[in-house]
Amino acid sequence: DIKMTQSPSSLSASVGDRVTISCRASQSISGYLNWYQQKPGKPPKLLIYGASSLQSGVPSRFSGSGSGTDFTLTISSLQPEDFATYFCQQGYSSPFPFGQGTKLEIK
Amino acid sequence: EVQLVESGGGLIQPGGSLRLSCAASGFTVSTNSMSWVRQAPGKGLEWVSLLSSDGTTDYADSVAGRFTISRDNSKNTLYLEMNSLRAEDTAVYHCASLSVYYYDTSGFTAAGYYFDYWGQGTLVTVSS
Numbered sequence: 001d002i003k004m005t006q007s008p009s010s011l012s013a014s015v016g017d018r019v020t021i022s023c024r025a026s027q028s029i030s031g032y033l034n035w036y037q038q039k040p041g042k043p044p045k046l047l048i049y050g051a052s053s054l055q056s057g058v059p060s061r062f063s064g065s066g067s068g069t070d071f072t073l074t075i076s077s078l079q080p081e082d083f084a085t086y087f088c089q090q091g092y093s094s095p096f097p098f099g100q101g102t103k104l105e106i107k
Numbered sequence: 108e109v110q111l112v113e114s115g116g117g118l119i120q121p122g123g124s125l126r127l128s129c130a131a132s133g134f135t136v137s138t139n140s141m142s143w144v145r146q147a148p149g150k151g152l153e154w155v156s157l158l159s160s161d162g163t164t165d166y167a168d169s170v171a172g173r174f175t176i177s178r179d180n181s182k183n184t185l186y187l188e189m190n191s192l193r194a195e196d197t198a199v200y201h202c203a204s205l206s207v208y209y210y211d212t213s214g215f216t217a218a219g220y221y222f223d224y225w226g227q228g229t230l231v232t233v234s235s
Contacts, residue, residue, distance in 0.1 A: 030212065032219045036152075043201050043225035044152065050210055050219050087152055091219045094165045096142075098152040 002026050002090055006099035012107040017078045021102045023071045023088035032092035033071045035064055038101075039084045048073065049091065078104075109134040109224045111202050116229030123192050123233070129185040129202030129226055137180040140205040142222065143187045145198035145231075153198075156187060157205065170196075192233045199228040 003026040013019050023033065031051040036044035046055045048064035051071055061076040075082055083106050088099040111134070115127040127143070129136075143155040156176040157165040164176055175188040185202050203222040210217055 030217070031210070032217075034221045036222075043203075043227055044222070045225075046221055046223050049221040050208060053208070055223070089152075089222075091221050093220075094154065094157060095167050096154040096220070096222075098154070100151045 001095060002029060002097055004088055004090055004097050004099040006086075006088055006102050008102060009100065010103040010105065012105050013078055014107045015078050015080055019075045019078055019104065021073045021086050021088075021104075023066075023073070023099050025069045025071075025090060028068045029090050029092055031067045032090060033064070033066065034089045034091045035062075035073045036087045036089065037082075037084045038087065044087060047086075080106075108132075109204075111204070111224055111226035113200065113202055113226045113229040116200065116231045118232045118234065119192055120235050121193060121233055124188070124190045125192065125231060127187040127189065127200055127202075127229055127231070129187075131183045131185070134183075134204065134224065136178050136183050136185050140207075140220075141176075141178070141185045142203050142205050143176065143185075143200055144203050144222065144225075145196075145200045146228070147195075147198040150198075155200070158185065189231070192231075194233050197231060197233045199230050201228040202226045 005024045007022045033051045035048040038044045052064045063074045085101045085103045110132045112130045140159045142157045158176045173191045177186045204224040206223045
């Protein structure tokens, strides 16, 4: 099975910072990569699908890039509501593996 | 507005059985692909099972043979029957819809999937 690995596992940043989170697949998954945001006690929220397509209603400060095995989620200017945990996920076929998550904390 | 509401979680002894429900509103379970995704306390997300609109089912290796996914179209509800429960099944169980998108790449049309609508989840604790 394909394994998804995110880095870093945690990250401290300030409001206004530009932040990037990486996700690597153990083998090529073309552009089948999704990103989710999860806040404590809430279900995940879809941000990006197909590596770079912004889900409806998601602010444009979020962007995704990459293909093959290496992907990146970028937040161009952190807002207070962006402090959360972010997960990548392979979106080609089951078992739809997720990365282990990146916790974004306030510096 | 789409709402998915899970119920049926609780404390259960190892080896026991439990049935989870996911009631949908503003959304038709039978015409969409639906999944269960779980999250152990303080851990990441793990896909558990899939029920496609055509009735095809799929399971993670960790639950295959023990869990069964099904739906009741008249109640617009998704279920997860869980048997032979183990401590490692302890998690919040979310139901989620699995949607498909299409894009053109290298001269052909490819299909990808994402989880778009999620329920809040129901906690299953397996412990003696």
